[in-house]
Amino acid sequence: MAPAITLAAETELSAANTGFMLICSALVMLMTPALAFFYGGMVRVKSTLNMLMMSFISLGIVTILWVLYGFSLAFGTDSGSLIGWNSDWVGLSGVDKDELWGTYNIPLLVFMVFQLMFAIITPALISGALADRVKFSAWALFIALWATVVYFPVAHWVWGEGGWAFDMGVIDFAGGTAVHINAGAAALGVILVIGKRVGFKKDPMRPHSLPLVMLGAGLLWFGWFGFNAGSWLGNDDGVGSLMFVNTQVATAAAILAWLAYEKIRHGAFTTLGAASGAVAGLVAITPSGGAVSPVGAIAVGAVAGLLCAMAVGLKYRFGYDDSLDVVGVHLVGGVVGSLLVGLLASGKGQSKVEGLFYGGGMEQFWKQCAGVFGVLAYSLVVSAILAFILDKTIGMRVSEDDEVAGIDQAEHAETAYDFSGAGGGAARTAAPAPVADTASKKVDA
Numbered sequence: 001m002a003p004a005i006t007l008a009a010e011t012e013l014s015a016a017n018t019g020f021m022l023i024c025s026a027l028v029m030l031m032t033p034a035l036a037f038f039y040g041g042m043v044r045v046k047s048t049l050n051m052l053m054m055s056f057i058s059l060g061i062v063t064i065l066w067v068l069y070g071f072s073l074a075f076g077t078d079s080g081s082l083i084g085w086n087s088d089w090v091g092l093s094g095v096d097k098d099e100l101w102g103t104y105n106i107p108l109l110v111f112m113v114f115q116l117m118f119a120i121i122t123p124a125l126i127s128g129a130l131a132d133r134v135k136f137s138a139w140a141l142f143i144a145l146w147a148t149v150v151y152f153p154v155a156h157w158v159w160g161e162g163g164w165a166f167d168m169g170v171i172d173f174a175g176g177t178a179v180h181i182n183a184g185a186a187a188l189g190v191i192l193v194i195g196k197r198v199g200f201k202k203d204p205m206r207p208h209s210l211p212l213v214m215l216g217a218g219l220l221w222f223g224w225f226g227f228n229a230g231s232w233l234g235n236d237d238g239v240g241s242l243m244f245v246n247t248q249v250a251t252a253a254a255i256l257a258w259l260a261y262e263k264i265r266h267g268a269f270t271t272l273g274a275a276s277g278a279v280a281g282l283v284a285i286t287p288s289g290g291a292v293s294p295v296g297a298i299a300v301g302a303v304a305g306l307l308c309a310m311a312v313g314l315k316y317r318f319g320y321d322d323s324l325d326v327v328g329v330h331l332v333g334g335v336v337g338s339l340l341v342g343l344l345a346s347g348k349g350q351s352k353v354e355g356l357f358y359g360g361g362m363e364q365f366w367k368q369c370a371g372v373f374g375v376l377a378y379s380l381v382v383s384a385i386l387a388f389i390l391d392k393t394i395g396m397r398v399s400e401d402d403e404v405a406g407i408d409q410a411e412h413a414e415t416a417y418d419f420s421g422a423g424g425g426a427a428r429t430a431a432p433a434p435v436a437d438t439a440s441k442k443v444d445a
Contacts, residue, residue, distance in 0.1 A: 012105060013098065013100060013105055013106070013107065014105035014106065014234070014236075016235065017104075017105055017106050017233070017234040017235060017236070018105075018106050018107060018110055020230070020234070020235050021106050021110045021111070021114055021230060021233065021234070022110060022113075023226065024114060024226035024227075024229065024230025025110070025113050025114040025116075025117055025226070025230070026226070027222070027223045027224075027225060027226025027227065027230070028114065028117035028118065028121070028223060028226050028227045028230070029059075029117045029120070029223075030219060030222070030223040030226075031117070031121050031219070031220055031223035031224065031227060032055055032056070032058060032059055032117075032120055032121045032124050033055070033056065033219070034216050034217075034218075034219030034220045034222075034223055035055050035121060035124055035125065035128075035216065035220060036051070036052045036054075036055035036056055036124075036216070037052075037212050037213075037215050037216030037219065038212075038213055038215075038216025038217055038219075038220060038275070038279070039051045039052075039054075039055065039127065039128045039131070039216070039324055040052045040209075040212055040216070040416075041207055041208065041209040041210060041211070041212025041213035041214075041215070041216060042128075042131075042207040042213055042272070042324050043131045043132065043207070043208065043323070043324070044132070044205060044206070044208050045208045045406075045415075045416060045417065046405070046406030046407065046408055046409070046415075047131055047132045047406065047407050047408060048208065048209075048408060048416035048417075049408040049412050049414055049415070049416050050131075050132075050136065050407045050408050050411055050412060051127070051128075051131055053136065053412065054124070054127035054130070054134075054136070054139055055124040055127055057136075057139070057140055057143065058120050058121070058123050058124040058143055059120055061140060061143050061144050061147070062116070062119050062120045062123065062143065062147050063116060063120065065144060065147055065148065066112075066115075066116045066119050066120075066147075067091060067092055067116075068090065068091055069090055070119060070147065070148070070151075070152045071089055071092075071112050071115065071116070072084065072085055072086045072087070072089040072090055073085065073148075073152040073153065073156065074115065074119075074151075074152045074153075074155040074156045074159070074160055075089075075115070075155075075156065075159070075160050075161075076089060076160075077162075078156070078160060078161060078162025078163065081157075081162055081163060081164040081167065082153060082156070082157070082163075082164070083152075083153050083156055084156045084160050084162070084163075089112075092109070092112070095108055095109060095112075097109060101233070104233050104234065105234065106233060106234065111233065114230060114233075115155070117227075118155075118175060118178070118179060118227075119147060119151055119152075119155070121179070122147075122151055122175075122178075122179045122182060122183050123142075123143045123146055123147055123151065123183070123186075125179070125180070125183035125184075125187075125326060125330055126146075126183050126186050126187045126190065126326065126383075127139070128187070128323060128324035128325070128326045129187035129188070129190065129191050129322045129323055129324065129326040129327065130187070130190060130191065130194070130323065131197075131323035131324055132197050132323060132403060132407055133194065133197050133198075133397050133398060133403050133407070134194065134396055134397060134398070135394075135395060135396060135397065135398055135411065136411045136412070137394070138390050138391075138394055138395065138396045141390060141394070142190075142386060142387065142390055142396075145386050145390075146186065146383060146386055149382060149386070150182065150186065150378070150379055150382050150383060150386075151178075151182065154177070154178050154182050154375055154378065154379065155178050157178075157374075157375070158170065158172050158177050158178040158371065158375070159172070159178065164374075165177070165370070165371045165374065165375075168367055168370060168371070169353070169364075169367050170367050170368060170370065170371030171287065171288075171290075171291055171341045171345070171350070171351070171353065171364070171367075171368065172287045172338065172371065173228070173231055173232075173243065173286065173287055173288065173289055173290035173291065173350060174227055174228045174231035174243075174286045174287065174289070174290075175227070175231075175286050175287065176283070176284075176286050176287025176288070176334045176337045176338040176372075177287065177334065177338055177371050177372060177375045178375070179286070179334075180283045180286065180330040180331070180333060180334030180337075181330075181331060181334035181335060181338065181372060181375050181376050181379070182375055182379045183326065183330050183331075183379075184326055184327050184329075184330040184331025184332070184334060185331055185375070185376045185377075185379040185380040185383065186379045186380070186383035187322065187326040187327055187330070187331070187383075188320065188322070188327050188331065188380060189379070189380040189381065189382075189383035189384035189387065190383055190384065190386075190387040190396075191320055191321055191322060192320060192384060193384050193387040193388050193391060193396075194387060194391060194396045194397055195321070195397075196319075196320075196321035197321050197323065197403070198400055198403050198404055200321045201316060205323075207272060210271050210272060213271070213272060213275050214271055214274075214275055216275075217274075217275035217276075217278050217279060220278075220279060220282065221251060221278055221282065224247055224251075224282045224286075225244055225247055225248075227286070228243045228244070228246075228247045228285070228286060228289055229241070229243045229244040229247070231243070231290075232290065232350070239290055239349060239350050242289070242290065242294075242349055243289045243290050245294055245297075246285055246288075246289035246290075246292060246294060246296075246297035246300075247282065247285055247289055247297075249285075249294050249297040249298055249301065250281045250282075250284060250285035250289065250297040250298065250300050250301030250304070251278050251281035251282050251285070251301060252281070252301065253281060253297070253298045253299075253300075253301030253302040253305065254277045254278065254280045254281025254282075254284065254301035254302065254304050254305030254308075255274050255277040255278050255281065255305065256277075256302070256305070257277065257301070257302040257303075257304075257305030257306045257309070258273050258274070258276060258277025258280065258305040258306070258308070258309045259273055259274060259277060260306075261305070261306055261309040261310065262309065265309075273309070276308070276309075276312070276325065276329060277305045277308075277309065279329055279333075280304045280305050280308035280309075280329050280332075280333045281300075281301040281304055281305055281333075283304065283308075283329060283330055283333030283334055283337060284300050284301060284303070284304030284333045284334070284336050284337030284340070285297055285300055285301060285304075285337060286334070286337060287334070287337045287338045287341060288300050288337045288338070288340055288341045288344065288345075290349050290350035291341050291344070291345040291346065291349045291350055291351070291353065291355075292340075292341070292344045292345060292346055292349065293344075293346045293348070293349075296340075296344040296346060299340070299344060300336070300337055300340050300344065303336055303340065304332075304333045304336045304337060307332055307333075307336055308328055308329050308332050308333050308336075311327075311328040311329075311332040312325040312328035312329065313328075314327075314328065315327070315328070331376075334372075335372055335376075338368050338371065338372045339365065339368050339369065339372060340355075341355060341364065341365075341368050342355050342356060342362070342364040342365025342366070342367070342368040342369075343355045343356045343357050343365060344357055344358075345358065345360065345364060346358055347360070398410055398411065
């Protein structure tokens with residue numbers, strides 16, 4: 001994220017950079033509905049709408065919190081290297097439309113709304129680990145609490161001036177720690193509290209619509225260019241262009257690595273593997289893409305694709321029910337991408353910092369370790385505590401009967417697909433036969 005780098009001061013608003021950042025903000029906003037499709041296709045039919053809504057509701061809740069106080073906590077004046085605050089930003093009451101963001105030539109409001117889209121998608125990422133079994137009301141309350149006590153402080157640590165990771169020199173271009181490790185660790189913390197789905201490791205839990213998964217993955221990839229390239233907050237010096245190229249390159253490498261692993265390990269190239277590999281590559285290049293060369297991006301993507309493909313099977317070995325592999329992809333991919341900065345930073349991108357393989361020694365690697373494991377530990381512990389409190393008060397899970405029958409009907413009084421009129425004429429009296437589940441079984445690593 002560009003605030004971690006000092007640029008030359010600009011005194012006039014740049015219409016070009018402002019327009020660029022507004023487009024990037026819209027692209028990042030698109031990623032949350034894209035995530036909803038990606039997750040929605042991976043669950044069973046009876047959970048489709050709930051999965052869509054668990055992402056979509058974040059657009060409503062986090063937007064309001066961010067305007068009221070979240071932006072102030074994340075990017076206001078530092079207090080103790082842990083949190084920020086600026087009373088003029090509460091409700092945006094003291095922000096003029098032409099007020100610039102620090103030394104940058106874009107309006108503060110543009111930076112605020114760009115960062116808002118990051119704040120929205122991060123809790124939505126967590127939802128994939130909790131598929132099929134969480135009360136929607138409890139989830140909505142969890143989002144509000146988690147954003148307040150986890151995301152807003154962590155965003156300040158990593159990107160806010162004065163945050164401890166910021167001051168230490170941890171490199172996180174667009175959210176490897178603040179978004180992906182944060183969400184992946186939170187997902188692990190929550191599922192350790194709420195437990196497994198009914199039938200985990202016993203019943204088939206195949207994706208109901210692989211086309212939806214591929215659509216979601218493609219839209220995520222598209223939106224990710226705004227997520228990554230936009231994080232330089234302008235387009236004046238070529239760093240955003242490097243990040244754009246590296247985003248494409250690493251994602252391609254991760255797809256190939258994931259598919260190669262699948263073919264060797266399971267004998268097939270799956271569409272779900274291709275989509276998952278793409279996301280793994282996108283996650284890993286997010287923190288590192290401004291610091292590595294395109295060849296380095298190939299290495300980042302290939303390593304992330306391979307390790308994430310291996311990691312998604314750990315839930316069966318250790319018995320935690322990460323429904324849609326948030327831990328295996330986002331946590332592992334975020335850790336891989338963040339740590340590889342310390343090895344592959346070329347010194348020719350966002351800064352002159354060089355990694356071990358470019359003669360820079362281990363100094364940056366240890367800084368990356370501090371950022372990675374500091375965020376991971378905080379998010380894991382606090383998220384588990386929040387889930388425990390909610391579970392013991394209002395209850396986090398739906399009843400076993402509702403889970404088995406279908407959370408869509410129980411929580412939303414709707415179903416994703418209505419087959420009542422399919423092929424039906426007035427003379428037809430027999431109930432139509434159940435639609436066969438022909439979706440490909442997910443290959444477990």
